[in-house]
Amino acid sequence: MGESRESISLFERLPFNDKEKALKFLIYGLLVAIIFGTILMISKSIADNATTWQNLQNQQNEMNYKQGLYGYNDYIKQLEKTQLITYWMQYQEVIVGNIARIGVNVGLIFMMIAFVCFALNDKLDERTRRISLILAGVILFVVMITTFFSNIAIVIS
């Protein structure tokens, strides 16, 4: 009984006629999407540059050996450790990337709800409501496309 009351109240609490709360949804959604999007990009950058980092570490390792800071077997151990960390740097993109994707989608859903609420708010003028509906549709389209198709990407270079 408690559960059904909770689910109804969740829907009822959506800010269909509350411009201030809808704006709050929009800002928080934007913030969440930006934070998780940034995490996604950082994670991708770490993975992309893992080999460069590995080359740097291997050069440092060889120089440390040549300076006599440690022996051959420590040098080999360091090589293996560097290789392991490189693999982790590449693999973390899978874990962090998937979590970040969920975060971005949650943020976008918040933004979409905010725009839908603007569109349904009869206190706003017709033009604003129409633009809000279009924006909600665009966000929904992006969420759907990125959720169901993984091979679609926009490359800006």
Added chain:
Amino acid sequence: MARWDSILKKKFAYIIIGTAVISLILGPILGAVLNKIIIYERKPQVIQEDSTLGINKAFSFFVELEKNQKLIVEISEYYINCTVTIKILSNSIFQSASLANSTPGSVSGMEFVYSQFGWGTSPAGGTVGASALTLPTTVRYAYIEFMGSRNGDALISWPGEYVVIVYGTNSGGPGDINVYFDITIKIDGPGDTLSDIFMILGVFLLLFYFIAAIVIILKKNFFR
């Protein structure tokens, strides 16, 4: 919920983030400091010429190695007229040789590798395997690594009890019986393990706090 809200309080945030940052800083420092532990160092170490006649007069140092633990001996011979030989024996062989006071030259040493550092050589090219090393005849300075056995230049871990022995001669006059050499004995410390633990702790705390904070903020603002 109220209990979870306390995570966002300033004091709690300082404690969590502070601990995480301290862990991330301490990890590499402890890793570097405790990577190798010096268990014996003497410059110069003195033995007598009769160390070549009986193992009981030779320099000996007992070491116990655990699985994957490495023994490192840095030995150098720069002193006038002195020649020394270093071997690493298993404790059982050393004990039986000690009971009979065998000559150290007649006891077979275990396999180790030593490195000769230089900018012109590759790491593999500068490493040599041996079971005994005479200084300064072969090298004046040696960085010896030992784990029990070896395959080529790579060490194989045989945990157990070992004894480092050094014996030598002085080719000076009849009165010059002292044999000098420099020696440092080190073993692998807990540095690597501690570094990994602190780094993982630091990253975990930061991730935990970040995720918890986002969930609480969202819950507080939209799902209540």
